[in-house]
Amino acid sequence: MRSSARFERKREAILDAAAELINQHGARGATLQEVANAVGLNTTSVTYYFRRKEQLAAAVFERSLTRLHQMVDEAAREATPRERVERFIALHVALRKRVIRGTDKALVNFSDMRTLDAELRQPLQDQYRQLFGTVRAYFGPFENEAHRNLCTARAHMMLEVIFWLPAWLARYAINDFNRVSRRLFTIFDEGLAVAGAKWQPRFITPAEISETMPPQDPAAENFLRVATRLINESGYRGASVVRIVEELNVTKGSFYHHLDAKDDLVLECFRQSYKRVAVVQWLAHRDGKDEWERLSWAIASLLDIQFNGEWPLTRTTALQALPADVRADVVSRSDRTAFRFMGTLVDGVREGTINPVDPMIASQLILSTLNSAYDLKGWAAKLPPRQAIALYASTLIDGLFDNRVLDTAWDG
CATH class of the missing domain: 1.10.357.10 (Tetracycline Repressor, domain 2)
Known part of the structure; x- marks a missing residue:
């Protein structure tokens, strides 16, 4: 049991180091040597846990997807679409607070999943599709196919905004994060257009x-x-x-x-x-x-x-x-x-x-x-x-x- 616990602690440390490197350099730019250096091991020791760099990257993505799905599911338990979205935003803003304070780890950037080989990428994409379906259901039930299409756009937009959040949220003081969360939700709730504004754009060719x-x-x-x-x-x-x-x-x-x-x-x-x-x-x-x-x-x-x-x-x-x-x-x-x-x-x-x-x-x-x-x-x-x-x-x-x-x- 003690051996198993040590194995899991070291494995988690390797995943933490790899996640940080992937966020810095991308999945293909995070080498096993760099991961090994970050956790005080040699490359051979890291391959005891993950034989190939791609397997390590896939494990990093899977762990972050699991964490993200837990947040998605927690918000989904709220009663109304507005409450679900507001809760989802609050969960991510709270995560950023903990990351900045050093009490939690950031989610990995999911965009580099597409660089993995097909046999590693496909299960992760399936997991993400399930997650996406849960987020889209925040706005349901769907009245018809047009409403379903609209909810697809909403889920995609909201997730991408959340993924982009770390790029600019750190410009605010942590004490202002709750205010930022409220203002972000206000835009999600009310939009940018005033009452009576017409959507009649001229397309610039x-x-x-x-x-x-x-x-x-x-x-x-x-x-x-x-x-x-x-x-x-x-x-x-x-x-x-x-x-x-x-x-x-x-x-x-x-x-x-x-x-x-x-x-x-x-x-x-x-x-x-x-x-x-x-x-x-x-x-x-x-x-x-x-x-x-x-x-x-x-x-x-x-x-x-x-x-x-x-x-x-x-x-x-x-x-x-x-x-x-x-x-x-x-x-x-x-x-x-x-x-x-x-x-x-x-x-x-x-x-x-x-x-x-x-x-x-x-x-x-x-x-x-x-x-x-x-x-x-x-x-x-x-x-x-x-x-x-x-x-x-x-x-x-x-x-x-x-x-x-x-x-x-x-x-x-």
Whole structure:
């Protein structure tokens, strides 16, 4: 029994160390040697517990999924959709408090599950789908298929906001965390649109965006398009130079003629993404007659890029695997994008066209929702394009509990 207890303690220590390294460097960037060093063992000793690095990573993801599912189930026991969502937020904010204070461990970043081999990845994805179904049921029971589609969008949006929470919550003092939790729930509850606001966005076209941006070398742009899709689908490590040149049917020499290294490519993918977001924000600001129009046009146009465009925005899930200096550059650009949305929100509140919300929190919700929309590309493909955009945008515009969007007559 004592031997078994020692085994479990050491195994948990290895999992803790691996989780921290995965959150820092991604699943493929966390080596067995680094894990061994973190727990005072040699690599051979670590392989006694986990024969391969991929098995260790899978065990880390499984443990965090189990913890997350426990939180999901606890919130599910509340009586109403609002109470379930409010409880779910509170549980995660409380976890962040404990992590910062050093009394608990953070959940691992789940985005890198996609980099695992199929036999390890599939059971984890099945577990996540079950978890997702429980979260979607927070908003049920489903009245019809359209309501089910709306609840799919709500569950996805809320989970992604929660996953993005550690990226910005630490900017607040711990004593303010409960206030942040309340303000976050207020946005989920009431949305950004004031009563009577109409969802009638003008879609800013890819051609308008291209005309406004500086000229781009067509060959370099092709590398960026393919790399962005691979990053979004397979993560930073999955978007290898070999895969990129194979898809484009060019040589490695051609790649290195345009870019010095893969990190340069990934950084440029992020730069181009944030430039396109900035152009959409600027065009919406230039042509919209008030801040509500400017905000709704930007949200709709960026969702159109994510669901229907040939060149989506680069998923921030790739951030964790980037070198520290490259990651800092990307985070800085993300912050500037958030500041622009904050300006729209503040001015909209002043003119009475946008709900009075915490602009910093709301801007992070907008960024997270737009960025993660790419993961629902398959969901959106089953719906008329404008309907998919309106349903997903309603999670921000109307909040998570207003079903009036289902009564809208769609033109497809």
